[in-house]
Amino acid sequence: xxxxxxxxxxxxxxxxxxxxxxxxxxxxxxxxxxxxxxxxxxxxxxxxxxxxxxxxxxxxxxxxxxxxxxxxxxxxxxxxxxxxxxxxxxxxxxxxxxxxxxxxxxxxxxxxxxxxxxxxxxxxxxxxxxxxxxxxxxxxxxxxxxxxxxxxxxxxxxxxxxxxxx
Amino acid sequence: xxxxxxxxxxxxxxxxxxxxxxxxxxxxxxxxxxxxxxxxxxxxxxxxxxxxxxxxxxxxxxxxxxxxxxxxxxxxxxxxxxxxxxxxxxxxxxxxxxxxxxxxxxxxxxxxxxxxxxxxxxxxxxxxxxxxxxxxxxxxxxxxxxxxxxxxxxxxxxxxxxxxxxxxxxxxxxxxxxxxxxxxxxxxxxxxxxxxxxxxxxxxxxxx
Numbered sequence: 001x002x003x004x005x006x007x008x009x010x011x012x013x014x015x016x017x018x019x020x021x022x023x024x025x026x027x028x029x030x031x032x033x034x035x036x037x038x039x040x041x042x043x044x045x046x047x048x049x050x051x052x053x054x055x056x057x058x059x060x061x062x063x064x065x066x067x068x069x070x071x072x073x074x075x076x077x078x079x080x081x082x083x084x085x086x087x088x089x090x091x092x093x094x095x096x097x098x099x100x101x102x103x104x105x106x107x108x109x110x111x112x113x114x115x116x117x118x119x120x121x122x123x124x125x126x127x128x129x130x131x132x133x134x135x136x137x138x139x140x141x142x143x144x145x146x147x148x149x150x151x152x153x154x155x156x157x158x159x160x161x162x163x164x165x166x
Numbered sequence: 167x168x169x170x171x172x173x174x175x176x177x178x179x180x181x182x183x184x185x186x187x188x189x190x191x192x193x194x195x196x197x198x199x200x201x202x203x204x205x206x207x208x209x210x211x212x213x214x215x216x217x218x219x220x221x222x223x224x225x226x227x228x229x230x231x232x233x234x235x236x237x238x239x240x241x242x243x244x245x246x247x248x249x250x251x252x253x254x255x256x257x258x259x260x261x262x263x264x265x266x267x268x269x270x271x272x273x274x275x276x277x278x279x280x281x282x283x284x285x286x287x288x289x290x291x292x293x294x295x296x297x298x299x300x301x302x303x304x305x306x307x308x309x310x311x312x313x314x315x316x317x318x319x320x321x322x323x324x325x326x327x328x329x330x331x332x333x334x335x336x337x338x339x340x341x342x343x344x345x346x347x348x349x350x351x352x353x354x355x356x357x358x359x360x361x362x363x364x365x366x367x368x369x370x371x372x373x374x
Contacts, residue, residue, distance in 0.1 A: 093348035138358035148331025
């Protein structure tokens with residue numbers, strides 16, 4: 001099955017959680033089927049999380065045991081084979097930003113790529129990207145340090161109006 | 167004065183008696199030989215008797231007393247004169263001593279005053295020289311301090327300019343810490359991702 005991952009799934013941790021949920025959901029569906037077969041009772045199934053719902057929707061899958069099994073297998077394969085990059089931020093990124101980033105990576109590099117998020121406050125801003133082979137420093141700290149030599153000139157060229165210092 | 171007259175009287179009486187005797191002796195001599203001799207002898211004896219009569223013990227005692235009295239008077243007068251002279255001399259000596267001592271003291275005080283004035287002038291001169299020296303030292307010190315301060319200032323400015331970048335960076339990073347949302351940085355991040363897209367893709371594709 002050619003799995004299509006939604007942008008809500010950004011990391012391998014998400015895959016793990018998703019697979020646990022799929023397992024719970026599959027059990028619930030099994031129990032419901034058995035209960036229906038035995039005593040014609042419709043048991044309630046637990047509600048799906050957004051991530052599972054989006055994944056099912058992205059892959060056009062209905063909620064049933066077979067589809068859940070296929071999805072789980074596909075997710076397991078992706079977990080083992082998909083590339084991963086590490087991105088260190090100065091602060092905790094919000095979900096929307098992460099989804100934008102993962103969308104870019106999946107569009108430009110690999111459709112199943114994951115992002116492992118790290119926090120390094122000393123970066124001040126920007127990001128440090130670690131790929132399997134390289135390290136890319138896109139932090140504000142490095143940008144400031146690399147332009148340190150321009151500061152004295154920039155400060156000297158500042159025209160301060162009289163009385164403006166108040 | 168009476169004593170002088172008394173004394174003079176005695177002397178005149180003595181001279182008269184002596185003259186009488188000498189005249190008598192001359193008359194006897196000029197009168198004859200033998201007779202003169204006997205006469206002379208009688209005259210001489212008579213003169214002697216007369217002298218003895220005139221200058222008897224009482225007269226002599228009187229003369230002695232008058233002489234003693236006169237001598238005492240003379241002594242007293244001389245003592246009085248001596249006392250007066252001594253008093254005068256003492257007074258003059260005192261005055262002289264006073265004058266001399268005054269003059270000497272005056273001279274000494276004058277010398278003392280001159281030496282004090284001289285010492286004062288020297289002290290003032292010395293103080294002025296010291297003041298001038300201190301002023302010169304102060305100027306040298308001031309110039310040296312100014313130079314030191316300028317050097318220190320230049321050094322500090324140089325240090326600051328050298329480390330200004332780090333200081334400003336540190337300040338900016340401290341100021342920005344936790345203030346920038348990742349969402350606000352997305353343009354910055356994507357710009358860098360786009361600039362390095364090719365290399366990133368090669369890395370990931372090669373590593374996948």
